[in-house]
Amino acid sequence: MTRDHDVLVLGAGLAGMRAALEAARGGADVAIVTKVHPIRSHSSAAQGGINAAISEEDSWESHAFDTVKGSDYLADQDAVEIMAQEAPSDIIEFEHMGVIFYRGPDGKLGKRAFGGASLARTYFVGDITGQALLVTLYDQILKAGVKVYEEWFATELFMEGGACRGMVALEMITGELHLLRSKAVIVASGGLGRLYEPSTNALICTGDGYSLAYRAGAPLMDMEMVQYHPTTLAGSGFLMTEAARGEGAYLLNSEGERFMKRYAPNKMELAARDVTSRAEATEIAEGRGIDGNVLLDLRHLGPDVILKKLPQIHEMALDYLGIDMIKDPVPVRPGMHYQMGGIKTDVDGATSVPGLYAAGEVACVSVHGGNRLGANSLLDTIVFGRRSGKASAEYVKRTAASTGGEDLLASEQARLQELLQRPYTGDTPAGLRLELAVMMDKKVGLYRNEAGLREALAAIEGYKQRYARIAVGDKGRVFNQALEFVLELGYLLDCGEAIIRAALERKESRGAHTHTEHPDRNDAEWLKHVVLTHRGGREPEVSHVPVTITRWKPEVRTY
Ligand SMILES: Cc1cc2nc3c(=O)[nH]c(=O)nc-3n(C[C@H](O)[C@H](O)[C@H](O)COP(=O)(O)OP(=O)(O)OC[C@H]3O[C@@H](n4cnc5c(N)ncnc54)[C@H](O)[C@@H]3O)c2cc1C
Numbered sequence: 001m002t003r004d005h006d007v008l009v010l011g012a013g014l015a016g017m018r019a020a021l022e023a024a025r026g027g028a029d030v031a032i033v034t035k036v037h038p039i040r041s042h043s044s045a046a047q048g049g050i051n052a053a054i055s056e057e058d059s060w061e062s063h064a065f066d067t068v069k070g071s072d073y074l075a076d077q078d079a080v081e082i083m084a085q086e087a088p089s090d091i092i093e094f095e096h097m098g099v100i101f102y103r104g105p106d107g108k109l110g111k112r113a114f115g116g117a118s119l120a121r122t123y124f125v126g127d128i129t130g131q132a133l134l135v136t137l138y139d140q141i142l143k144a145g146v147k148v149y150e151e152w153f154a155t156e157l158f159m160e161g162g163a164c165r166g167m168v169a170l171e172m173i174t175g176e177l178h179l180l181r182s183k184a185v186i187v188a189s190g191g192l193g194r195l196y197e198p199s200t201n202a203l204i205c206t207g208d209g210y211s212l213a214y215r216a217g218a219p220l221m222d223m224e225m226v227q228y229h230p231t232t233l234a235g236s237g238f239l240m241t242e243a244a245r246g247e248g249a250y251l252l253n254s255e256g257e258r259f260m261k262r263y264a265p266n267k268m269e270l271a272a273r274d275v276t277s278r279a280e281a282t283e284i285a286e287g288r289g290i291d292g293n294v295l296l297d298l299r300h301l302g303p304d305v306i307l308k309k310l311p312q313i314h315e316m317a318l319d320y321l322g323i324d325m326i327k328d329p330v331p332v333r334p335g336m337h338y339q340m341g342g343i344k345t346d347v348d349g350a351t352s353v354p355g356l357y358a359a360g361e362v363a364c365v366s367v368h369g370g371n372r373l374g375a376n377s378l379l380d381t382i383v384f385g386r387r388s389g390k391a392s393a394e395y396v397k398r399t400a401a402s403t404g405g406e407d408l409l410a411s412e413q414a415r416l417q418e419l420l421q422r423p424y425t426g427d428t429p430a431g432l433r434l435e436l437a438v439m440m441d442k443k444v445g446l447y448r449n450e451a452g453l454r455e456a457l458a459a460i461e462g463y464k465q466r467y468a469r470i471a472v473g474d475k476g477r478v479f480n481q482a483l484e485f486v487l488e489l490g491y492l493l494d495c496g497e498a499i500i501r502a503a504l505e506r507k508e509s510r511g512a513h514t515h516t517e518h519p520d521r522n523d524a525e526w527l528k529h530v531v532l533t534h535r536g537g538r539e540p541e542v543s544h545v546p547v548t549i550t551r552w553k554p555e556v557r558t559y
Contacts (some may be wrong), residue, residue, distance in 0.1 A: 001178050002405070005031045005147070006396040008166055008182040009388075010209060012038035012153050014130070014378060015360025016188035017137040017146075018166055019349070019392070023186075024144040026393025027277070031147040033169050034182065035204060039131070042190050042202045043381065046179065047241035047312060049112060049122035050378040054089035058121055060084040067376060068552045070272045071340075071369025072511035072521065073089070074222065076548040077345050079365040083376075083383050091123055092384050102309075112309075114374040116272035116559070117534025122375040128240050130378060135465070149180070152203055153484050154208065156412055157216045157356070158187060158403075158405045164216060164356035165390040165402040168412045172484070177390050179409040184355045185341060185394040186218025186388050187213050188381075191361040191496045194488075196336035196445070197199045198237025199230055206226035207495035209362040212541075213343045217532040218351040221364045222341030223495075224513045225503035227372055228446050230276040232335030236292045236320050240313050240332055242374040245269040246552040247305055251280070252295040253288040254331060264559035265343070272559035274371040274512045277334035281446055284333070293331035302326075311554045332447055336371075338377065340368040340512065342529060348426050349388025355399065359388040366529065369547075370511015384404030389498030397474055408536060419486065422471040429435055429470055429486045436463055436489075440496055449516045456500045498540070502530045505542055523554050 007023045009016045023030045034041070053063040064084035068075055095101055095109075101123050104110035113120040125132035141148070151172040156180065158166040166181040166391050189209030193201020214220050230251070231240040235447035251269050253259045261280035264271035271279075298306055301328045306314050315478070317323045317330045342364035349357040360381040366378055436459075443456040467490060474482035508522040509515050527547050532540040 003178065003180050004401060005024065005029050005180070005182045006393045007186065008033060009186045009188055010167065010181055011040035011190060012148065012358065013043040013188060013190050013360060014133055015135065015140050015381035015385035016186070017134070018382050019186045019359050019389035020141050020146045021137065022386045022389030023393040024141070024146050025046040026390055027343050027502070028393040029045050029397050031180070032141070033149045033152050033167065035151065035153045037150055038075070039134050039149060041134065042205050043378070044131040044134045045202060046194035046240065046378055048114065048243035048246065049128040049129045049375045050091060050133070051114065051117070051121050051373070051375040052091045052123060052379065053121055054091065054109065054123070055121070058119060060087070061085065062118055063121060065118050065552055067367065069557060070371055070373040072371055072557055073367070073523070073527065074225070074369030074510060074547060076366050077550040077552060078548050079367050081332055081550060082347055082385055083367050085380060086383050087379050090386065094133060094136065097136050097140055099125065099132050112243055112368060114246050114272045115242055115276065116267070116373045117146050117240060122243070122246065124243065127310050129210045133378065153487070154212065155487060156408065157212050158408050159216050160298060160404055161403050163354040166405060168409055170416070171241065172479050175321070175480055177409060177413050179405045181402050181405055183399040183401060184357060184392040186349065186357040186359060186392055187362055188358070188360045188385065189362050191339050192492065195335060195437060195492050195495050196441045197434060198232065198238040198441070199233055199336040201337070204329055206473065206492050208488065209489045210300045210342060211491035211494035213351065213356065213358060214498065214534050216353060216356065217534065218353045218358070218464055220341060220358055220498050221344040221345045221367065221529045222366050222534060224506050224530060225340035225368070225370050225511055226336060226444070226499060227273055227338040227340060227512050228277040228334040229337035230273055230280055230334050231296050232331040232337070233320060234291070234331035234333060237335045238298055238316055238320065239337070240317070240330065241310070244296060244310055244313060247309060247453060248301055250297040253283045253298050254290050255288060259283050259288070267559035272371055272373065277446060278514065290331060290544045293333045295329035298325045298328040299327065299329065304404030312313050317495055336441065336445070338372055340364070340366070340370065340372050346503045347387065348391035349384055350391060355395070357388040359385045370513060415465065416483065420472055420475055420483065422469070424471045425469050427466050427470055429482070429489050430444055432463060432466060432470065432491050433492065436492060444500055444503060447514050447516055450504070453500055453504045457497070457504070460493060460500060467493060479492045491553060499534055501540060501542065505530045527554060
């Protein structure tokens with residue numbers, strides 16, 4: 001069945017719902033397409049908080065500078081300035097919508113310290129901040145009359161005359177494919193964490209939007225910048241929020257030493273994530289780890305702080321490792337967490353493809369550059385979600401509706417039919433996905449080198465050939481998650497290839513990209529973004545875009 005709207009938003013996380021709300025406020029007829037119920041989006045897993053320079057002793061300039069320094073000077077400073085300037089009003093608006101942020105004993109909004117920040121500016125709701133924001137936003141979009149296509153899975157963007165005019169989506173409960181037409185599409189489909197194993201990301205974070213937009217002609221930028229979080233739980237890779245260190249937790253090696261004093265003597269445990277993750281990896285490599293981990297020690301914080309401000313991670317360590325962090329330290333290690341790069345957009349979310357916008361983790365404005373500061377991602381989703389929603393509502397006013405797309409629907413039907421009918425070849429989608437993700441962690445993780453990256457690229461090419469023959473175990477129509485899993489694997493393969501190609505291009509070390517043969521940052525040659533554009537051939541076109549510098553010249557980065 002075909003349906004028409006002004007603006008279609010792909011994704012119901014914080015970026016998607018914030019964009020939808022603003023587009024609806026701008027007078028557009030808006031619908032959201034989401035593969036899971038909105039409040040199951042990965043934004044709901046965000047624990048620690050959201051940054052803004054709200055307090056009297058803080059300033060947006062200080063927030064912007066910390067962000068630029070944290071990015072290892074790769075972020076575009078015009079975009080960072082906008083984010084830091086608009087953060088306070090966006091957070092206060094959320095409070096007015098009904099989010100009950102933590103307040104201190106004086107009744108004022110309480111804040112906690114986060115890594116790489118020169119003072120405490122992270123606002124929070126316990127350690128369930130993302131969930132609190134998401135639930136409130138869901139209420140707001142329902143009130144604003146936004147239509148939600150819930151448990152609908154986008155399989156392809158609808159392109160017409162070089163512009164994006166909607167998408168094809170699979171209604172999971174019936175197995176029916178639909179053509180959804182619109183004058184503009186905002187891709188807000190979240191990150192690609194499952195490309196790595198282990199990862200802190202939910203199983204649904206499979207990079208769908210990067211691949212869909214890239215194949216539709218929108219360039220990807222900063223893809224080599226993959227963040228490893230310093231404190232993921234041993235074994236499972238679950239996140240132990242940075243807020244633990246923000247509240248004062250220590251990182252210890254096997255000798256019981258607070259080793260960060262040798263890597264970041266001023267900020268200690270609250271250095272930026274790339275710095276802290278590398279410090280842990282060095283300790284482990286030099287034999288001062290404990291079974292490949294270091295320890296996160298919260299004991300001195302006492303039960304009150306742990307149970308009131310960090311209840312979720314207390315429960316996770318207890319459930320998964322049987323460790324009560326009130327009494328014992330918890331083994332942690334660096335694990336894949338976030339993709340700084342993404343679909344290249346301007347500060348209003350517009351890509352170079354007419355009618356195609358992007359916001360949230362899938363987008364690259366770029367405010368995170370080489371390394372994102374903790375609690376700046378929720379902020380990015382809200383500020384640039386809102387801005388893309390506003391810009392798209394304006395755009396649709398001067399854009400005519402499409403009446404085409406039936407041929408795309410037919411070709412998508414044929415493609416999925418062929419997929420379902422393929423004979424079993426011995427490769428399982430889950431097996432291939434695991435192989436891919438383990439390989440990415442090993443060869444395209446915290447440390448990279450030329451030979452490893454070349455091997456990774458060859459491996460991806462092999463996986464792509466196997467993928468072209470992969471069969472779907474479930475042949476049914478109703479809730480065919482096996483089919484969804486295979487489609488997601490295709491998206492992940494595109495994302496993996498993009499990361500490897502961008503990493504091969506950048507011959508220096510900056511932020512999260514540590515190239516062991518080029519260990520230093522090289523501003524003379526590499527103060528620029530790596531951009532990948534799909535031109536239809538097997539290999540993308542690789543180009544460079546200068547970093548926008550407004551007021552902060554690159555300096556040596558120490559914490
Ligand atoms: C465990 C964890 C903790 C975090 N903690 C913090 C924190 O404290 N502070 C902070 O600033 N950041 C944090 N982050 C990062 C931050 O939460 C995310 O970057 C951010 O929430 C992403 O939001 P989003 O709206 O871009 O995407 P998401 O919230 O991931 O939403 C993506 C949406 O896209 C939809 N979608 C995707 N593909 C398709 C498809 N093919 N068809 C239909 N729908 C699709 C999904 O259904 C979903 O609704 C954390 C991340 C993790 C994983």
